[in-house]
Amino acid sequence: MSNPEVPYRSGFVALVGRPNAGKTTLTNRLVGDKVGIVSNRPQTTRHAIRGVVHRPEGQLVLVDTPGLHKPKSLLGQRLNDVVRDTLTEVDVVVFCIPADQPVGAGDAFIARQLRNVSTPVVLVVTKTDAASKKQITEQLVAASQLVEAREVVPVSAVADDQVDLLADLLIGMLPEGPPLYPDDQLTDDDVERQIAELVREAALEKVRQEVPHSLAVSVEEIVRKPDPRDPDAVFTELHVLLHCERPSQKPMLLGKGGATIKAIGSEARVGLEHLLGGRVHLALHVTVLGEWQDDPKKLQRLGY
Structure with a gap:
């Protein structure tokens, strides 16, 4: 129960940072469940994903954004546009900088973007579990020189270190208001988007070379019906398309004798059954959608 003497607060907080800065892992930890896919591949996040943190004293709506980067395609430009639009629509910005990597040009680029907005900034040094105390201290100093921040907080989402402290801090910065x-x-x-993202996450773990950047996923059909094994349960049939850009990439997704596509399906099914609350039949098909990252019509069709 909330304390009537303490005003309830609610609002939006954007997490920004260069690709692979730990934004989605931190979002998932703050929410307490998986709302965004995680991979060690840069540019895994391609949409602004909202995760909701519920506390007695307030509600924190996290907007996990794609990594800001120097775009090499129309898709890259649109992902950056998503981030810039988000910065003007939130109450607080969390700038994530990983503790285990030197502050670089990508971080400086984001810092310049933040100087153009009036939204208060909290600087979060992520992945402290992967760095020494000396590295963390040096990173806190280096990060603080990049941007004027209200607070600077080191956290580890993996080790759940200082995550609750960060949540309390962010809620305290939000305006008073109802949930x-x-x-x-x-x-x-x-x-539908969550289904596509879970399949893409599984595929990112199973394919190498240039395929991850060229991969998009769309859901063709969702059929829900009573489970023949349990009339009280729901059985879901999913037909999902994996789109690559070049014919040479298709065999990489299929694998020898279909081994890779089967492995993608097996891994994705675990998350899908958790998401949909019952057994899932997942039919995956690979198609070639030529140079979709630079084609406005194809990007629109894929939801970008």
């Missing part, structure tokens, strides 16, 4: 989402809602991402 923005029901208390049982953890994300506003629609189910």
Whole structure:
């Protein structure tokens, strides 16, 4: 129960940072459930994903954004546009800089973007579990020189170190107001996109070379019906397309004798059954969608 003497606060917080800075892992830890996919591949996040943190004293709506970067395609430009639009629509910006990598040109680029907005900034040094105390101290100093921040906080989402402290700090910076989402809602991402993202996450772990950057996923059909094994349960049939850009990439996704596509399906099914609350039949098909990252019509079709 909330304390009537303490004003309830609610609002939006954007997490920004260069690709692979730990934004999605931190978002998932703050929410307490998986709302965004995680991979060691740069530019894994391609949409602004909202995760909702519920506390007695307030509600924190996290907007996990794609990594800001120097774009090499129309898709890259649009991902950067998503971030810039988000910066003007939130109450607080969390600038994530990993503790285990030197502060570089990508971080400086983001810092310059932040100087153009009036939104207060909290600087978070992430991945402290992967760095020594000396590295963390040096990174805190280096990061503090990049941007004027209200607070500077080292955290580890993996080790759950100082995550609650960060949540309390962020809620305290939000305006007074009622909850923005029901208390049982953890994300506003629609189910179809969550399905596509879980399949893409599994594929990112199974393929190498140039395929991850060229991979997009779309859901063709969702059929839900009573489970023949249990009439009280729901059985879901999913037909999902994996799009690559070149014919040479298709065999990489399929694998010898279909081994790779089967492995993608097996891994994705675990998360899908958790998401959909029942058994899932997942049919995956690979298609070639030529140079989709630079084609406006194809990007629109894929939801970018």
